[in-house]
Amino acid sequence: MAPDDVSGNRSWPESFAVLLADYERHLTAERDLSTHSVRAYRGDVADLLEHLIRLGHDDLEGLDIRGLRSWLAKQQSLGKSRSTMSRRATAARVFTAWAHRTGRISTDPGALLASPRPHKSLPGVLGQADTRAVLDAAAVAADDGSPVGLRDLAIMELLYATGIRVGELCALDIDDIDTSRRVVRVFGKGRKERAVPYGVPAAEAIGRWLTEARPQLIRQGSGPAVFLGARGGRIDQRAVRRLVHERIAVVDAPDLSPHGLRHTAATHLLEGGADLRSVQELLGHASLATTQIYTHISTDRLRKAYEQAHPRA
Secondary structure, rough: OOHHHHOOOOOOOOHHHHHHHHHHHHHHHOOOHHHHHHHHHHHHHHHHHHHHHHOOOHHHOOOOHHHHHHHHHHHHHOOHHHHHHHHHHHHHHHHHHHHHHOOOOOOOHHHOOOOOOOOOOOOOOHHHHHHHHOOOOOOHHHOOOOHEEEEEEEHHHHHHHHHOOHHHHHHHHHHEEEEEOOOEEEOOOOEEOOOEEOOOOHHHHHHHHHHHHHHHHOOOOOOEEEEEEOOOOOOHHHHHHHHHHHHHOOOOOOOOOHHHHHHHHHHOOOOOOHHHHHHHHHHOOOOOHHHHHHHHHHHHHHHHHHHHOOOOO
């Protein structure tokens, strides 16, 4: 059953359809999650409720820790990755906590549910030389003064300079950029606001985009969006991902997504001597543990350099 069509499925108890709709409103209105996050949480909970129905229950009170564990076991039997199972366990815990807090279930079975530990893989990053080559190539492409070329250069420079997420970049409005202090205001996950500085190359690229190129793309309805698409509307995430892949491909560097540029920015900050807490604040990570993965990358490079250079390595 597709989670986006539960209300129209007659095999579903009406109470479950109402429950799922209420939960979606909670995620959207109260937690202010992104559309992508709401869709993911909703899909996981819909799958859990479908599993509960298969177990013979038509009421949320039938959900207990055994039901949650059997649901995760089914995910494993279907070949789901450990990271997916970990995410779904988290989704189940968040859902049952909400259901218990709002009186929809008398106990919170999710509080007893352990999470399968996902394998932590090192995120891909560009070396500093490759990064410089990518940005230099983007600057060369912008030399013709075309509005799209200048826009793409500003996007590439800003993504690398700040490490902001692609969704945060696309959501930027003119008032979010303080050009005098070289600071961008970003609304991250949960609409948490943070200020992120950027350097001189990004400032120059943004300045040219705002003064020379953006006025050429403005149309009725463009609004305050910083970055515009070719038709004058706010640029979308797919377009940004596509241009990042294209710009990196020009110099034959390892292919990365915009999130890869975020990883790259974080790694280069740490390699340059930034402390972990500062990088955590810049990236908008809620937990320092999320930021610590970048120390593994720097340590791995340090180990390789040591093994190559030290006579007793």
